[in-house]
Amino acid sequence: xxxxxxxxxxxxxxxxxxxxxxxxxxxxxxxxxxxxxxxxxxxxxxxxxxx
Numbered sequence: 001x002x003x004x005x006x007x008x009x010x011x012x013x014x015x016x017x018x019x020x021x022x023x024x025x026x027x028x029x030x031x032x033x034x035x036x037x038x039x040x041x042x043x044x045x046x047x048x049x050x051x
Contacts, residue, residue, distance in 0.1 A: 003035030 003016055020027040028038070038049055 001035035 004014065007013060016036065018031050020031060032038070
């Protein structure tokens with residue numbers, strides 16, 4: 001899997017993280033097939049545009 005290969009290539013990395021919208025089931029499926037596991041749901045998230 002891609003995640004396993006990334007962790008082998010970068011042994012100092014402890015955790016990989018991805019953010020996906022709850023409604024985006026297709027993206028969730030892709031991430032799960034890549035080896036990621038669903039662990040946390042964020043109730044709110046805000047992004048600020050850099051100036």
